[in-house]
Amino acid sequence: MNTLIQRTSWVVASIVVLHLAGCASPASHEGMTAEAVAVSKKLPYSVSVETKGGSETGAMDSSNISNADLKAAIESSIVKSSLFKNVVQGKNGDYDLTVSVTSMSKPMFGMSFTVEMETAWSLNKRSDNSVAMRKVIKSSHTATMSDAVVAVTRLRLAVEGAARANIAQGLKAISELNL
Amino acid sequence: MKKLLAVLSGVLLLSLGSGCAVNRATATVENPAALTNLKTMHVIKLEADGRGIDGLIADKLRTRGLTVTTGAEKPENVDALVTYKDKWMWDITMYMLELTVTIREPKTEFPLGTGNSFHTSLTRKSPTEMVDEVIENIFKQGK
Numbered sequence: 298m299n300t301l302i303q304r305t306s307w308v309v310a311s312i313v314v315l316h317l318a319g320c321a322s323p324a325s326h327e328g329m330t331a332e333a334v335a336v337s338k339k340l341p342y343s344v345s346v347e348t349k350g351g352s353e354t355g356a357m358d359s360s361n362i363s364n365a366d367l368k369a370a371i372e373s374s375i376v377k378s379s380l381f382k383n384v385v386q387g388k389n390g391d392y393d394l395t396v397s398v399t400s401m402s403k404p405m406f407g408m409s410f411t412v413e414m415e416t417a418w419s420l421n422k423r424s425d426n427s428v429a430m431r432k433v434i435k436s437s438h439t440a441t442m443s444d445a446v447v448a449v450t451r452l453r454l455a456v457e458g459a460a461r462a463n464i465a466q467g468l469k470a471i472s473e474l475n476l
Numbered sequence: 477m478k479k480l481l482a483v484l485s486g487v488l489l490l491s492l493g494s495g496c497a498v499n500r501a502t503a504t505v506e507n508p509a510a511l512t513n514l515k516t517m518h519v520i521k522l523e524a525d526g527r528g529i530d531g532l533i534a535d536k537l538r539t540r541g542l543t544v545t546t547g548a549e550k551p552e553n554v555d556a557l558v559t560y561k562d563k564w565m566w567d568i569t570m571y572m573l574e575l576t577v578t579i580r581e582p583k584t585e586f587p588l589g590t591g592n593s594f595h596t597s598l599t600r601k602s603p604t605e606m607v608d609e610v611i612e613n614i615f616k617q618g619k
Binding site: 419432 | 498500502504506561563565573576578584585586587590592
């Protein structure tokens, strides 16, 4: 009977290990997209988006935010909020929005993961190259065991949540400008 | 039974630990010209910093010909403020896992340039080497 219990425990433990094992995955642009940003106005201008300071997620790394995914998330969030008339690629917009990731604090171990993120948002008017906004945006998000049991997934969710909150704050700040 | 315990320990590790061995050194500069014009800086000392990292950063910046002060206050009569975040880990001894240094406009605290280095235990660097790497990378980007 003891042997049976031991073998069953082995099988269950092996299944759990296989289920939990996996590499860290980068924060996805879908996960970082701010879905319902309450903007106070809709601007009749086009905007192009550039992102800096992100980094790729290596095979042995923890979740990071790539510049491409952050750019896609900001663009999707702008479209969903209808803050600008449209988003254009390259330097063809009425405004250029540049977002730089200044710092991101991630825990390495624990039950609840809180990620703190700081970005620098600058919005420039293309016609006269004037600065419409320069703002430091700080955000954070906590992911718990109820969000994901696997740590690498929990950390990715915390990173995505911090980025989502950051984008929402940035777009809200732009909507409060008199452009 | 011992093997079972080992597997279960692995499960616990996978559920609590978020990453493995990494080496990374990056820097981003908003406006390279703005960095080259800086003459005076103030490193804002973190209240929790008992290791004198603010002093190491100030010393490194002084080697670049800058006039640098340190302290917890935020003076506005300097060309730039410098902030930092250091993260430490234990593996036989304590070591600096990550350092982020940001050079900011004094009034708005908007970042002019930022650098980050992340080295896990096997390729650990001393705090002085970490500071050197981060500052050098910021100014390389600023050229």
